[in-house]
Amino acid sequence: MESILGVIGGFINNIGSTIVLPVILTVVGLILGMKFTKAVRSGLMIAVAFVGIFLTVGLLGENMGTLGNAFAEKTGTGLDVIDIGWPAAAAIAFGTPVGNAIIPIGIIINLVLLVLGLTKTLDIDVWNFWHQAFIGSVVAFITGSVGLGLIAAAVNVVMALFLADWSQPLIEKYFKLPGISFPHLQSAGYMLLAAPFAALLKKVPFLSKMSLNPDTIRKRLGILGEPIFLGLFIGILLAAFAGQDVPGILTTGIDIAAVMVLIPRMVSLLVEGLTPVADAARKFMTKKFPGREFFIGLDSAVLIGSPAVIASGLLMIPVEIGIALLLAPLGNRTLPFIDLADGVFVTAMIAPLVAGDVLLTVIVSGIVMGIGMIFTTLLSPAVTSMVAAAGSVDIPVGYSNFTVMSDAAIPHAYAFYYIFQNPVWVALIISAVLLVGQYILTKKFPMGKKIFKIEEEAK
Amino acid sequence: MKKVYLVCASGIATSSMLRVKIEEFFEEKGIDAMVTQFRIAELSPDRIDADVIVATTSIPPEIEENFHCINGLPFLTGVGEEEAFNQLEEALK
Numbered sequence: 001m002e003s004i005l006g007v008i009g010g011f012i013n014n015i016g017s018t019i020v021l022p023v024i025l026t027v028v029g030l031i032l033g034m035k036f037t038k039a040v041r042s043g044l045m046i047a048v049a050f051v052g053i054f055l056t057v058g059l060l061g062e063n064m065g066t067l068g069n070a071f072a073e074k075t076g077t078g079l080d081v082i083d084i085g086w087p088a089a090a091a092i093a094f095g096t097p098v099g100n101a102i103i104p105i106g107i108i109i110n111l112v113l114l115v116l117g118l119t120k121t122l123d124i125d126v127w128n129f130w131h132q133a134f135i136g137s138v139v140a141f142i143t144g145s146v147g148l149g150l151i152a153a154a155v156n157v158v159m160a161l162f163l164a165d166w167s168q169p170l171i172e173k174y175f176k177l178p179g180i181s182f183p184h185l186q187s188a189g190y191m192l193l194a195a196p197f198a199a200l201l202k203k204v205p206f207l208s209k210m211s212l213n214p215d216t217i218r219k220r221l222g223i224l225g226e227p228i229f230l231g232l233f234i235g236i237l238l239a240a241f242a243g244q245d246v247p248g249i250l251t252t253g254i255d256i257a258a259v260m261v262l263i264p265r266m267v268s269l270l271v272e273g274l275t276p277v278a279d280a281a282r283k284f285m286t287k288k289f290p291g292r293e294f295f296i297g298l299d300s301a302v303l304i305g306s307p308a309v310i311a312s313g314l315l316m317i318p319v320e321i322g323i324a325l326l327l328a329p330l331g332n333r334t335l336p337f338i339d340l341a342d343g344v345f346v347t348a349m350i351a352p353l354v355a356g357d358v359l360l361t362v363i364v365s366g367i368v369m370g371i372g373m374i375f376t377t378l379l380s381p382a383v384t385s386m387v388a389a390a391g392s393v394d395i396p397v398g399y400s401n402f403t404v405m406s407d408a409a410i411p412h413a414y415a416f417y418y419i420f421q422n423p424v425w426v427a428l429i430i431s432a433v434l435l436v437g438q439y440i441l442t443k444k445f446p447m448g449k450k451i452f453k454i455e456e457e458a459k
Numbered sequence: 460m461k462k463v464y465l466v467c468a469s470g471i472a473t474s475s476m477l478r479v480k481i482e483e484f485f486e487e488k489g490i491d492a493m494v495t496q497f498r499i500a501e502l503s504p505d506r507i508d509a510d511v512i513v514a515t516t517s518i519p520p521e522i523e524e525n526f527h528c529i530n531g532l533p534f535l536t537g538v539g540e541e542e543a544f545n546q547l548e549e550a551l552k
Contacts, residue, residue, distance in 0.1 A: 087471060124536070127472055175517075180536065218500075218519070225500025264471045268496065271475035278476070282537055296536045301468035305499050305516030314500065344468055344500070 018054075020100045022047040025277050028104055032280035045273030052266035053091040054390050060084060060259045061387055065401045067252065068335060070242035077328045081380045081403050084387060085260075085338025086186065086345075087267040089404035090130040092390040094270070098140055098149040099133035102157075105150065106132065107281055109157045114289060118439070119161040120168070122289070123183045123297030124282040127274050131185035132156040134407045139420045141382040148424065152416045155431045156185070159412060161297070162438040163188040167349060168295055170448030174352035175303055180296045187300035187349040189410035190368050192438075195452070198353035198364045212358040214311035221314040227341045230317070231260035234337065260338060303348040308356035315362045316343030316369070320405075323370045334376040339405035346406075353452055372409025379408040379417060461492040461551045464507070465531070466514040470498040473515040477534050481513070484544055490551055511550040 026043035030036065064082045072080035093099045106129040113119040132153045140149025164183035172178050182188050201207060223229050235256030239249040303309060320336040320343065346365050354360035380403040387402045407413055415434075420427045445451050463481070467474035474496040485492055492510075499514070504521050512518065515531040522528070527550050533543035 087469075127476075177532075179538070180532075215519075222500065222503060225498065227498070227501075264469065268471050268475040268478075271472050272479050275476045275479040279480070279537075286537065296538070298535055299468075299473050299515075301473045302516050302532065302535070304468035305514065305518055307519070310500055310519075342469060 018047050018050040018095075020097075021050070021094055022273075024100055025103065025274070029277045029280055032277070032284045034276060034280045038276055042273050042276045046270060047273075049266055049269035049273055050091065050095060052269060053088065053263065054095075056259065056262045056266055057084070057088050057092065057387065057390055059255075060088065060263070061402070063252070063255050063259075064337075067238060067242055068401055070244075071238055071335065072333075074243040075241050077325060078333055079324060079328055079335040080401070081333040081377055082335055082401060083337040083339050083376070083405040084383070084402050085263065086342060086404060086406040087263045088338070088387075089134060089383075089407055090127075091267060091270060092386050093130045093134040093137055093407075095390050096133065096137040096140065096149075096386065097146045098136035098153050099130060101150060102129045102133040102136070102153055103277075103281075105154055106157045107285070109154060110161065111285065111288065113158065113161060114292075114294065119158075119165055120294050121161045121164040121181045121183055121297045122285055122294045123161065123164070124278065124285065125184065125297055125299050126278045126281055127271055128184050128186070128299055129157070131189070131407060131410070132160065134404075135185075135410075135413045135416050137386060138379055138382040138408075138413060138417045141385055142417055143420050148420055148427070151428070152420055152431070155435060156412060156416065158435055159438060160185050160188060162435070162442045163191060164295070164297055165446075166438070166442040167191055167352075167447045169446050170352050170452050170454065171303070171349070173448050173454045174356070175306060177302070180298050180302070182300045182303070182349065183297040184300040185410055185412065186345045186406050187303070189412055190346060190365075190372075191349050191353070191447075193371065193411050194350045194353060194364050194368050195447075197367050198350065198360070198452070201360055201363060202354055207360060207363070208357060210359055212311070214307035214358050217311035217314060217358065218307065221311075221317075224314055224317050225310075225341075227260040227264070228257050230341050231257035234340065238335075238337075260341060263338075300345060300348045304344045306348075306351065306356070308351045308358050308361060309344055309348050311358050312347040312351060312361040312365065313342070313344030315358070316340075316346060316365055319362055319366050320369055323366055324373055327370055327373055330374070332373045332377055333380070334373045334403055334405065336373075336405055342406065352454075353447075355454065369405075369409055371411075372405070375411065375414035376403040376405055376408040379403060379414060382417065383408060461490070461510045462508060463492050463494045463547075463551070464502075464509040464512045465494060465496045466499050466502060466512060466516070466518070467496075467531075468499055468516060470496045470501075473531070473535060477513060477515065477531050480534050481547070484547070488548060490548070492551060511547065513547065 029039035136153025239252035
């Protein structure tokens with residue numbers, strides 16, 4: 001009975017998200033000065049992208065749900081929570097009520113903080129507000145209140161700006177990228193947890209002596225960088241361990257390869273629809289602050305070409321699988337999956353903390369993701385309900401089949417999910433304390449200046 | 460027809476942003492070119508068939524040395540965008 005209600009609720013929610021966000025963004029576009037037809041075209045493209053994404057998410061949901069359980073049962077590992085990957089999670093997060101409102105909210109908060117002089121970052125990467133929407137959505141799930149979800153998302157908009165300001169001097173020196181910063185939680189969100197481990201491990205003499213050559217690793221493991229092959233390999237392995245017969249194994253391999261290729265294609269349509277609005281937002285925001293010096297906030301994708309980031313990102317594929325298995329007895333149920341393809345977003349802002357040492361980057365990222373997998377397991381009921389709503393997937397009651405490694409592993413996601421289970425005033429006070437704490441850290445201990453100093457010649 | 464590769468970390472986000480702007484530019488200028496998006500990790504020098512590569516991130520040296528590469532950052536930030544468009548047009552002549 002409850003499952004039927006869930007499906008109906010999901011159906012209504014699904015209709016809502018394909019219409020509400022496009023309408024909101026068309027209006028935002030018009031306010032920002034876009035031409036009418038261009039704004040409408042953008043909105044329509046977003047709606048079309050949603051239709052495509054949720055179709056493929058449905059495919060993922062149907063195929064993966066039972067596979068995870070079979071894998072957990074047959075192998076005795078208990079890893080039954082499947083990672084749906086960030087491209088699907090982005091669309092799902094934008095499709096929630098919190099996600100529908102996040103772009104105007106994010107822009108307004110950023111402008112207010114710039115006026116007040118509390119941040120130097122002008123975040124023009126409105127696409128990546130989905131990370132804050134994701135955190136807000138898990139809070140909305142646990143509290144049952146969209147309002148609290150929006151508050152949590154707003155708090156994290158501020159948090160991301162502070163994290164971007166905090167890391168900016170280090171990122172500028174390490175990647176030689178002046179004038180930009182990265183309020184992108186999919187990378188910056190790991191820094192707070194990674195920093196103490198990085199500082200500690202850098203002091204271990206034998207670790208820093210074993211240097212791995214990033215170029216060799218990139219060339220050797222390059223094939224794993226292609227989602228179509230990674231999907232095929234992982235699908236076949238998973239199906240084999242789940243005890244499927246040979247035709248089943250091959251079909252699953254192709255299905256996963258399809259999911260890993262198709263969802264990103266659909267998501268790029270969403271980005272295409274969003275780009276003209278983002279561009280209008282950028283022009284609007286930069287016009288508001290002529291002559292002011294600020295850092296332009298971008299997607300951490302910009303950092304990923306760095307050899308140490310790519311190499312350590314590829315090494316994260318086996319490392320994450322190993323950690324998941326090791327941590328299974330300690331309560332991990334997350335089976336790393338689609339996000340294995342994008343370990344680079346984890347390593348992007350951890351590499352500069354250890355001056356680009358590949359081994360140290362992998363170790364620190366491994367620790368962060370190990371802790372993260374406990375979070376992803378704990379957040380799986382929230383993510384599962386979001387997947388069910390978005391893809392109209394029928395998931396039996398009591399199952400928590402899905403999570404998203406990239407985002408549920410960000411410490412802030414679980415922290416706010418936990419904090420908002422308290423009475424509202426307690427949650428608000430703790431949120432305020434965390435923001436003030438991050439602000440003090442940003443002002444008093446800027447990375448690359450006070451801490452994690454980089455010698456000028458080091459690359 | 461000329462071939463343009465747009466390269467970013469995932470082949471999804473920043474390369475799609477470039478695609479929208481660059482395709483609009485091509486339409487305006489009447490440039491006939493095929494635009495394809497790629498992930499940085501899947502680029503391999505022996506399989507590249509492009510007249511110009513626009514990347515939002517740094518490109519491995521073995522590719523940068525052998526192909527015409529343009530920095531895609533100006534298209535994202537808007538700073539130096541015009542010059543980047545000129546570079547692109549020049550490269551496709």
